[in-house]
Amino acid sequence: MPVRTLRPRSLSLAIHAAAMTLALAGAAPALLAAEAPAASSARSYDIAPGPLGRTLSAFASDNGVSLAFDPALTEGRRSAALRGRYAPVEALHRLLLGSGLELQQRSDGSYTLVPAATDGALELQSSLITAQAAGAETLPAEYAGGQVARGARLGMLGNADVMDAPFSITSYTARTIEQQQARSVADLLQANDPSVRVVGGRGDLVDSYTIRGFSVQNADVAFNGLYGLLPFWRVPIEFAERVEVLKGPNALLGGISPGGSVGGTINLVPKRADDQPLTRVSVDWTQRGQLGTHLDIGRRFGENNAFGVRFNGVYRNGDTAVDHQGREFPMLSLGLDFRGERLRLSSDLLYQKENLEGVVRPLLTGPGTTHIPHAPDSKTRFGLRDSYLDQEDYSMVNRGEYDLADNLTAFASIGGRQSNYETIAANSILIGNQGDIVNSLARQRGDRRTYSAEVGLRGNFDTGPLRHDWTLSANRLHERLGMVYAFTGMQPGNLYRTSPHTPLPDFSSLDGSIPKTNETDLGGVALADRLSLLEDRVQVTLGVRRQQIESRNYDQTSGARTSHDKRHVWTPMASVLVKPLQDLSLYANYIQGLSQGEAAPMTAANAGQVLAPYKAEQYEIGAKYDLGGFTTTLALFEIRKPNAYTDASNVFRADGEQRNRGMELSLYGEPLDGVRVMAGATYIKPEQNKTGDPASEGKDAPGVARRQANLGVSWDTPFVDGLTLDSRWIYTGSAYLDSANALDVPHWNRVDLGAAYAFQVAGKPLVARANLENALGKDYWTAANGYLSISSPRTLSLSLTADF
Incomplete structure (x- = not known):
C-alpha cells in the first residue's frame, strides 16, 4: 500500500474472548514490558560467502545503500560470510573482509570500492553496534512487492x-x-x-x-x-x-x-519476534456468522536483544457459509528463540482444536453413473446432517545450531505431536445420473503420536578452484497410530437438497480405549556436496541417502500383529546450475521420491504381502530470469511413479506406472510501482502405463487436469492513500474421474476479489480488509484420486487489525 504499508501478522481470538486474552497478556509483564530499544539502523543477517560483485549489489539494493563500482574490481573475488546484527555500512565492510577491496564514501554520501590499504587492515568505528549472531531461522529477504521471498x-x-x-x-x-x-x-x-x-x-x-x-x-x-x-x-x-x-x-x-x-x-x-516490539489485535467476521479475534505479540529482550518471544492466539466460532454447518477453532502458538554469537536456539509450541459440525465429504461414483451430473449449490450440505469432527493437536519443535568453526556448523532438531480425533461422517456414493446418493455411515476414533528428529553437520572448504558446501545429516521419525472404526447403515439422499435429521446408529462399541493399529519407523543418513566454481556461475550438487523403512500393522480387535516389513533403499540426487548471465539461471536435476510399499489385499493370492518401497523419479530442466523487480521461471519435468495392481493371476504387484510430463511457468514481483503480480500456468500430461488393463492403458491418470492457471494482481491505488485492491483468477481444466476416462469432470473458474485500507487513529496504525472468495458464485466439481468434491461457496470475509 502506498505510504502506510503495514505487515500485520493475523491471528484471531473470538470477539467475546478478546478481553480475557488481553488481560492474560497484561498479566505477563516480563513479556510485555520487555520493550527493547528500537534498532532501526541495524538488522540481522545470515549471508553465505559468494561472488563478491553479485553479493554486494544484492545487499546494497535490499538495504537502500547507494553503491557503485567497476565490475572488473570484483571479478574473481568472493565475499566473506556475514552472520550477525549490523548497521548496513558495517555489514558492507565485513562482506569485504579478505577481498583486497574496501568501502569508500563519496562526497555525495554514496559509496564505491577501492583497493584496500597494503597492510590489509580494516578498522570499524567503535560507535557501530556490537556484532551478534542471527537467529536459527534467519529467513531470505522478501522479494520485490513482498508477496514471496527471495x-x-x-x-x-x-x-x-x-x-x-x-x-x-x-x-x-x-x-x-x-x-x-x-x-x-x-x-x-x-x-x-x-x-x-x-x-x-x-x-x-x-x-x-x-x-x-x-x-x-x-x-x-x-x-x-x-x-x-x-x-x-x-x-x-x-x-x-x-x-x-x-x-x-x-x-x-x-x-x-x-x-x-x-x-x-x-x-x-x-514467526519469530522482530527487534521492533509488536502488539497486534485483529477482529474478523466470515460469512455467515464466523466471529473471531486475533492476538499477535512479539518482544525481544536481554543483551543485544538475544532472547525473543512470539505469541499467537486465535479463536473463531460460528456458522460457516455452508448450510447447517458450524465451526469452532481455537489455536495457540508460542515461539521462543535465542541468538548468540555462535549458538542459535529455538523452540515452537503449537496447540489446535477444531470442532466441525456438519461435515461435507467427497463423492464416489457407484452403479448406473455414466456421466457426472451438474454441480449442486455449493452451500448445500448433501451428506449426513448430524456428522461432526472433533480433533485436538499438541506439537513442539526444538532446533539448535552451533558454529564449531567459521566453516563448520552442527545442527539438531527434535519434535513431537499428540493428535486425538473423533468423527461421525458419511462416505457419499453417487447412484445414477440424476443426483441420487447413498450415504454410508461411519464412526472413527483415533490418536497419533509422532516423534521426529534430525542431527547433522554443515560446512565448506576449497579444493583448488572448486568450492565445496557439504552437509551430513541423519534423521528419524517414529509414529504410533491407534484407530477404531465401524461402518453401519446406509442413508439415501440427493445432491440438490440438504439431508434431513436422522437418528444415528449405535456406535457405542467403539467407546473406550483406542488400541494400537500401526507403528512406522523412518530413518536415514544422507550426504550432499555442492561444488561451485567461476564465482558460483557453475554449481553441481551431488547427494545420496540411505533410507530405512519399517512398518508394523496390528488387528484393532485382538491386537495381534498382522504384518511386518523392514527394508532399506538408496536414493541419489544430482543437479547442475549454470549462470550465463548474472540474472539468468539454467538448471537441471535428477531426484527420486520414496513411498512405503502397499500391503496386498486379502483377496489377492499374496494377501498381506508388503511390497517394496516405491521409487518415483523426476527429470527436470528449467530457467529463471530475475529482472530486479520481476522474476520469471520456466520448468519442464517428468515424474514417474510406480502403481500397484492385482494382475490376471491374482497377484498384487507394483508393475504399473503413472507418468506426469509437464511444464510450469511462473511470474511474480512488482513490475510497476504499486502493482504486484503473482501468476503462472501449468500443463501436465498424466499418462497411465503398464496397468495390466487395456481399458486404462495409455489413458489419463484420474483426477489430474491437463491445464491449470492462476493470476493475481494487487494495486496500491494512487487516488486513495492507503487503499489496495486485489483480484485473483483461478482456472483448472477438465479431468477424468476414473482410470478408463469414461467420466469427465468439467473445467472450472474462480474469481476472488479483495481490498485493504491502511489508516491511523490517534497515531495507531490500523488496516481494514475485505475479501470475497468465489465472487461470481460459481458451483463446480473438483476431482482428485477418484473422488468428486464440491466447490466452496461465495464467502465474504472482513477484518480490522490494529497495532498498539
Missing part, C-alpha cells in the same frame, strides 16, 4: 536463493497470508500456485493437496523442517511467517515423508 529452505541443504536453487521453489510471506485473509495452508496455495490444487472444499473433513498432479497429505507438510508434527486434518496458517513449496520429489533433501508424497513438499516456518 529464497526458501532446501531440506538438509538449508536456505537457498531462488536463483541458486536447482529446483522449482516458492516461499509465500506472512504479508500475502494476511492480505488474502487465508485461514489455512489450503486457502493460500489454492489461490496462488498453479501447480497446487486442493482436494475438497473449505467445509470438508480434511484438507489435502495435489502438486504436479500427485497427492500430498497433511502428514507430509513439514513444521520448520520436520515431517509429521502439524495437525493431521487441517493445517493452520496464522502462526507462519513463510509457507515454502518445493515442487517435485525430494527424498534426498528430507527423507521419506509419512504419507510418501512425491509431487512436492510444503514447509511452514514459524
Whole structure:
C-alpha cells in the first residue's frame, strides 16, 4: 500500500474472548514490558560467502545503500560470510573482509570500492553496534512487492536463493497470508500456485493437496523442517511467517515423508519476534456468522536483544457459509528463540482444536453413473446432517545450531505431536445420473503420536578452484497410530437438497480405549556436496541417502500383529546450475521420491504381502530470469511413479506406472510501482502405463487436469492513500474421474476479489480488509484420486487489525 504499508501478522481470538486474552497478556509483564530499544539502523543477517560483485549489489539494493563500482574490481573475488546484527555500512565492510577491496564514501554520501590499504587492515568505528549472531531461522529477504521471498529452505541443504536453487521453489510471506485473509495452508496455495490444487472444499473433513498432479497429505507438510508434527486434518496458517513449496520429489533433501508424497513438499516456518516490539489485535467476521479475534505479540529482550518471544492466539466460532454447518477453532502458538554469537536456539509450541459440525465429504461414483451430473449449490450440505469432527493437536519443535568453526556448523532438531480425533461422517456414493446418493455411515476414533528428529553437520572448504558446501545429516521419525472404526447403515439422499435429521446408529462399541493399529519407523543418513566454481556461475550438487523403512500393522480387535516389513533403499540426487548471465539461471536435476510399499489385499493370492518401497523419479530442466523487480521461471519435468495392481493371476504387484510430463511457468514481483503480480500456468500430461488393463492403458491418470492457471494482481491505488485492491483468477481444466476416462469432470473458474485500507487513529496504525472468495458464485466439481468434491461457496470475509 502506498505510504502506510503495514505487515500485520493475523491471528484471531473470538470477539467475546478478546478481553480475557488481553488481560492474560497484561498479566505477563516480563513479556510485555520487555520493550527493547528500537534498532532501526541495524538488522540481522545470515549471508553465505559468494561472488563478491553479485553479493554486494544484492545487499546494497535490499538495504537502500547507494553503491557503485567497476565490475572488473570484483571479478574473481568472493565475499566473506556475514552472520550477525549490523548497521548496513558495517555489514558492507565485513562482506569485504579478505577481498583486497574496501568501502569508500563519496562526497555525495554514496559509496564505491577501492583497493584496500597494503597492510590489509580494516578498522570499524567503535560507535557501530556490537556484532551478534542471527537467529536459527534467519529467513531470505522478501522479494520485490513482498508477496514471496527471495529464497526458501532446501531440506538438509538449508536456505537457498531462488536463483541458486536447482529446483522449482516458492516461499509465500506472512504479508500475502494476511492480505488474502487465508485461514489455512489450503486457502493460500489454492489461490496462488498453479501447480497446487486442493482436494475438497473449505467445509470438508480434511484438507489435502495435489502438486504436479500427485497427492500430498497433511502428514507430509513439514513444521520448520520436520515431517509429521502439524495437525493431521487441517493445517493452520496464522502462526507462519513463510509457507515454502518445493515442487517435485525430494527424498534426498528430507527423507521419506509419512504419507510418501512425491509431487512436492510444503514447509511452514514459524514467526519469530522482530527487534521492533509488536502488539497486534485483529477482529474478523466470515460469512455467515464466523466471529473471531486475533492476538499477535512479539518482544525481544536481554543483551543485544538475544532472547525473543512470539505469541499467537486465535479463536473463531460460528456458522460457516455452508448450510447447517458450524465451526469452532481455537489455536495457540508460542515461539521462543535465542541468538548468540555462535549458538542459535529455538523452540515452537503449537496447540489446535477444531470442532466441525456438519461435515461435507467427497463423492464416489457407484452403479448406473455414466456421466457426472451438474454441480449442486455449493452451500448445500448433501451428506449426513448430524456428522461432526472433533480433533485436538499438541506439537513442539526444538532446533539448535552451533558454529564449531567459521566453516563448520552442527545442527539438531527434535519434535513431537499428540493428535486425538473423533468423527461421525458419511462416505457419499453417487447412484445414477440424476443426483441420487447413498450415504454410508461411519464412526472413527483415533490418536497419533509422532516423534521426529534430525542431527547433522554443515560446512565448506576449497579444493583448488572448486568450492565445496557439504552437509551430513541423519534423521528419524517414529509414529504410533491407534484407530477404531465401524461402518453401519446406509442413508439415501440427493445432491440438490440438504439431508434431513436422522437418528444415528449405535456406535457405542467403539467407546473406550483406542488400541494400537500401526507403528512406522523412518530413518536415514544422507550426504550432499555442492561444488561451485567461476564465482558460483557453475554449481553441481551431488547427494545420496540411505533410507530405512519399517512398518508394523496390528488387528484393532485382538491386537495381534498382522504384518511386518523392514527394508532399506538408496536414493541419489544430482543437479547442475549454470549462470550465463548474472540474472539468468539454467538448471537441471535428477531426484527420486520414496513411498512405503502397499500391503496386498486379502483377496489377492499374496494377501498381506508388503511390497517394496516405491521409487518415483523426476527429470527436470528449467530457467529463471530475475529482472530486479520481476522474476520469471520456466520448468519442464517428468515424474514417474510406480502403481500397484492385482494382475490376471491374482497377484498384487507394483508393475504399473503413472507418468506426469509437464511444464510450469511462473511470474511474480512488482513490475510497476504499486502493482504486484503473482501468476503462472501449468500443463501436465498424466499418462497411465503398464496397468495390466487395456481399458486404462495409455489413458489419463484420474483426477489430474491437463491445464491449470492462476493470476493475481494487487494495486496500491494512487487516488486513495492507503487503499489496495486485489483480484485473483483461478482456472483448472477438465479431468477424468476414473482410470478408463469414461467420466469427465468439467473445467472450472474462480474469481476472488479483495481490498485493504491502511489508516491511523490517534497515531495507531490500523488496516481494514475485505475479501470475497468465489465472487461470481460459481458451483463446480473438483476431482482428485477418484473422488468428486464440491466447490466452496461465495464467502465474504472482513477484518480490522490494529497495532498498539
